[in-house]
Amino acid sequence: MALVSVAVVTAVALSACAPSNGGTDAGQTTAPVSQAEIDEAMDTETTITFWTWVPDIQKEVDLFEAKYPKITVDVVNVGTGTAQYPKLRTALKAGKGAPDVAQIEYQYIPSFRQTNSLVDLTPYGGAELEDSYVEWVWNQVADDAGVWSVPQDSGPLGNLYRSDIYAQAGITEAPATWDDFAEDAKTIKEKTDSYISNLPGNDPGQIVGLFWQAGAKPFSYDGDKTVGIDLDSAETQKVVSFWQDLIDQDLVSTDADFNDAWYQGFASGKYASWQTAAWGPVFLQGTAADTSGKWTAAKIPQWNAGEDVSGNWGGSSNAVITGTKNPIVAAEFSKFLNTDPESTLAFANEQFLFPTTTDTLSSPDFIGTESEFYGGQKVNELFAGVSDTVSTDFQWLPFNDYVYSSFNDTLGKAIADHGDMSAALTAWQDAVTAYAKQQGFTVE
Amino acid sequence: MSTVTSRRGASHDAPSARPPSASRRRRSLGRPQLFAAWALTIPFLIVFAAMFLVPLGYAGYLSTFTSQLVGGQVFSGLANYARALEDPSFWAGLGRVALFLFVQVPIMLVIALVIALALDTGRVAGSKFVRLAIFVPYAVPGVVATLMWGYLYGRESGLIAQMISSVGLTPPDLLSPQNVLGSTMNIVSWEFIGYNMIVLYAALRSVPTDMYEAAEIDGAGPFRVAWSIKIPAIRSAILLTVIFSVIGSFQLFNEPNLLYSIAPNAIGSDFTPNLYAYNVAFRNQDVNYAAAIAFLLGFFIMVISYVVQLATSRKERLS
Numbered sequence: 001m002a003l004v005s006v007a008v009v010t011a012v013a014l015s016a017c018a019p020s021n022g023g024t025d026a027g028q029t030t031a032p033v034s035q036a037e038i039d040e041a042m043d044t045e046t047t048i049t050f051w052t053w054v055p056d057i058q059k060e061v062d063l064f065e066a067k068y069p070k071i072t073v074d075v076v077n078v079g080t081g082t083a084q085y086p087k088l089r090t091a092l093k094a095g096k097g098a099p100d101v102a103q104i105e106y107q108y109i110p111s112f113r114q115t116n117s118l119v120d121l122t123p124y125g126g127a128e129l130e131d132s133y134v135e136w137v138w139n140q141v142a143d144d145a146g147v148w149s150v151p152q153d154s155g156p157l158g159n160l161y162r163s164d165i166y167a168q169a170g171i172t173e174a175p176a177t178w179d180d181f182a183e184d185a186k187t188i189k190e191k192t193d194s195y196i197s198n199l200p201g202n203d204p205g206q207i208v209g210l211f212w213q214a215g216a217k218p219f220s221y222d223g224d225k226t227v228g229i230d231l232d233s234a235e236t237q238k239v240v241s242f243w244q245d246l247i248d249q250d251l252v253s254t255d256a257d258f259n260d261a262w263y264q265g266f267a268s269g270k271y272a273s274w275q276t277a278a279w280g281p282v283f284l285q286g287t288a289a290d291t292s293g294k295w296t297a298a299k300i301p302q303w304n305a306g307e308d309v310s311g312n313w314g315g316s317s318n319a320v321i322t323g324t325k326n327p328i329v330a331a332e333f334s335k336f337l338n339t340d341p342e343s344t345l346a347f348a349n350e351q352f353l354f355p356t357t358t359d360t361l362s363s364p365d366f367i368g369t370e371s372e373f374y375g376g377q378k379v380n381e382l383f384a385g386v387s388d389t390v391s392t393d394f395q396w397l398p399f400n401d402y403v404y405s406s407f408n409d410t411l412g413k414a415i416a417d418h419g420d421m422s423a424a425l426t427a428w429q430d431a432v433t434a435y436a437k438q439q440g441f442t443v444e
Numbered sequence: 445m446s447t448v449t450s451r452r453g454a455s456h457d458a459p460s461a462r463p464p465s466a467s468r469r470r471r472s473l474g475r476p477q478l479f480a481a482w483a484l485t486i487p488f489l490i491v492f493a494a495m496f497l498v499p500l501g502y503a504g505y506l507s508t509f510t511s512q513l514v515g516g517q518v519f520s521g522l523a524n525y526a527r528a529l530e531d532p533s534f535w536a537g538l539g540r541v542a543l544f545l546f547v548q549v550p551i552m553l554v555i556a557l558v559i560a561l562a563l564d565t566g567r568v569a570g571s572k573f574v575r576l577a578i579f580v581p582y583a584v585p586g587v588v589a590t591l592m593w594g595y596l597y598g599r600e601s602g603l604i605a606q607m608i609s610s611v612g613l614t615p616p617d618l619l620s621p622q623n624v625l626g627s628t629m630n631i632v633s634w635e636f637i638g639y640n641m642i643v644l645y646a647a648l649r650s651v652p653t654d655m656y657e658a659a660e661i662d663g664a665g666p667f668r669v670a671w672s673i674k675i676p677a678i679r680s681a682i683l684l685t686v687i688f689s690v691i692g693s694f695q696l697f698n699e700p701n702l703l704y705s706i707a708p709n710a711i712g713s714d715f716t717p718n719l720y721a722y723n724v725a726f727r728n729q730d731v732n733y734a735a736a737i738a739f740l741l742g743f744f745i746m747v748i749s750y751v752v753q754l755a756t757s758r759k760e761r762l763s
Contacts, residue, residue, distance in 0.1 A: 086726040086727075089726075089729070114513060115513075201708075201709045202708040202709060225514045256706070256707065256708065256709070259598075259706060260595070260598060260600075260601050261598055261599055261600035261601055264600055264601055265600070398513070399513060399728075399729070401726075401727040401728070401729070402727060402728050402729075405713050405723060405727045405728075406713075408708045408709055408712065408713065409712050409713055409714075412708065412709050413621075413709045413712070415709075416709035416710070417621065417709065435728065438512070439512045439513040439514060440512035440513060440514035440515040441513070441514055
């Protein structure tokens with residue numbers, strides 16, 4: 001403990017040692033790369049480093065190495081998501097030690113773009129991938145200025161519910177609208193003592209997904225110096241006041257998610273449903289194995305009856321990192337991993353990453369699967385349909401670490417403490433705006 | 445007196461075995477000794493400079509710049525320090541560790557002292573085992589300790605909650621914003637009571653036993669011996685544990701940083717000044733401001749450690 005202060009100071013010192021990155025590193029180009037150059041690069045002995053936290057990804061990497069025997073991919077797991085990014089940033093600032101390819105979640109792409117840390121894949125045939133992907137997913141990685149990453153998986157929102165608890169409360173159908181959801185919440189609490197759902201205060205991803213579904217556009221970034229911050233809007237306030245009402249009536253619990261107590265909540269029937277992403281069904285299967293056969297997957301409730309819109313929670317991509325000495329190999333690797341039919345199907349069916357290519361989303365080998373945990377329902381098919389209903393132009397701010405950590409101190413805290421969520425949403429807006437201004441951005 | 449000393453055996457010669465008087469060591473060193481002294485200390489000085497002074501100096505240098513994601517770095521003198529002094533997050537963290545210091549440190553050190561005194565009487569059955577058992581938590585890495593306690597604290601599945609509900613009471617949420625500081629104090633006490641106990645116990649073992657004999661002859665019981673002889677005799681060791689604990693409290697980082705993943709809303713990003721500096725550097729990407737916070741914290745620790753030392757040494761002179 002006594003050395004921590006020194007350690008912090010040292011780490012601070014190290015991370016700021018090197019000059020910041022420009023986009024001018026050797027080996028990178030803005031002119032299109034010819035097929036001959038690609039062929040030559042792929043036939044030269046090369047080793048590239050790939051930072052990722054996806055379990056068992058070696059399986060897909062092996063497919064790539066089998067096709068290109070002269071290329072070796074060094075797979076390194078330096079931590080999941082928010083644990084990896086500071087390390088990546090430190091390596092980038094130090095000017096060495098950064099990987100050639102890295103796993104990056106969609107919400108962090110602008111953050112790494114802002115520091116010129118991502119190679120524009122346009123000269124490497126990146127733009128040609130557009131037609132392979134679902135539109136909203138493509139917009140997460142590309143804009144007018146370039147293609148910044150290759151999509152791997154996504155998380156369109158649906159609703160997983162315990163059909164046995166619903167039946168016990170006399171409800172036969174999943175709520176079609178949020179109004180139905182609120183009514184069901186009362187009935188379920190009265191008749192079964194279960195909470196209809198849990199809203200965690202530690203997980204900005206879920207509530208931002210719900211904002212997305214409600215049509216909010218809380219963030220925008222022009223790729224340069226201008227950001228838009230609209231966290232405190234009519235749409236977000238609508239979402240927040242809806243949940244506040246349910247929390248105040250003790251119809252929704254507010255436990256932190258992804259910890260033991262929360263897992264047990266699913267196993268014990270404390271929560272009757274989970275408004276979650278397309279990766280949720282398989283996750284739940286592992287977490288609440290004893291409740292197999294009792295779950296049903298449905299679409300997310302709608303704000304207006306008759307509509308069919310969803311949001312997204314999670315998903316990530318593979319980006320080529322600035323400073324790589326082998327941009328062609330790195331780009332070809334990212335493209336192969338996430339577009340080769342065998343590789344993408346393996347991701348979908350074996351690692352349960354929810355697919356993003358239109359081919360895999362319509363492949364009978366994927367959507368035809370019947371899931372026992374959901375009473376034989378074709379869950380993949382349902383979520384593949386949901387993927388088409390996600391609004392297409394959702395953006396992120398170029399400093400997502402701060403956006404998420406300040407959530408925990410404001411809106412997240414209000415959720416956890418059953419405080420005033422509306423005021424906390426305003427406080428979140430203010431904190432993010434103050435940070436943006438202090439960091440020199442023009443706030444629109 | 446002779447019967448008492450002979451029973452104590454080895455301590456018979458203690459008075460004559462005292463170190464030679466200080467005046468004999470005052471002689472100035474000769475040239476060969478001087479050379480040897482430098483040769484022996486230079487390796488340390490090099491490592492000390494490279495691993496400690498240079499990073500420290502560099503951090504100090506960084507703290508005088510302001511960096512922005514847009515626009516880069518500009519020299520800003522003491523602006524970061526001025527900003528920290530007006531930053532409610534910094535003060536809130538400092539207030540929290542001060543509270544931690546005034547509540548946890550006395551409890552921890554009194555318990556450590558009582559155990560050390562009890563072991564020193566030689567009347568504790570299985571004292572070797574007790575000593576080891578109390579010291580073992582210190583050998584457990586802080587990371588493991590916090591993860592373990594985090595699990596015990598769990599509201600639904602935690603052992604503590606289950607024990608309380610098994611007797612029909614409603615268990616408190618030990619990780620709520622109101623309780624999390626107390627829960628942290630408990631973890632730190634568990635980790636460091638053994639360490640402090642060993643420091644104090646070692647000091648007690650080096651107190652010459654003839655003083656106890658004299659006290660015994662004068663009719664002092666074990667409590668009186670502990671209070672009037674043992675505690676004053678190990679004053680400097682106690683002072684050492686106090687200073688270490690003061691510094692440790694202000695630098696609290698591991699425990700809250702790990703509890704953050706279990707109770708993020710209760711801990712927050714600015715629970716302690718060190719956690720705040722870490723988050724400013726690695727989440728907010730503002731290394732310059734983080735360096736200023738770290739320096740300011742170091743300054744506070746220096747002042748308070750000095751005050752503690754001054755207060756105790758003045759007391760010593762007065763008594």
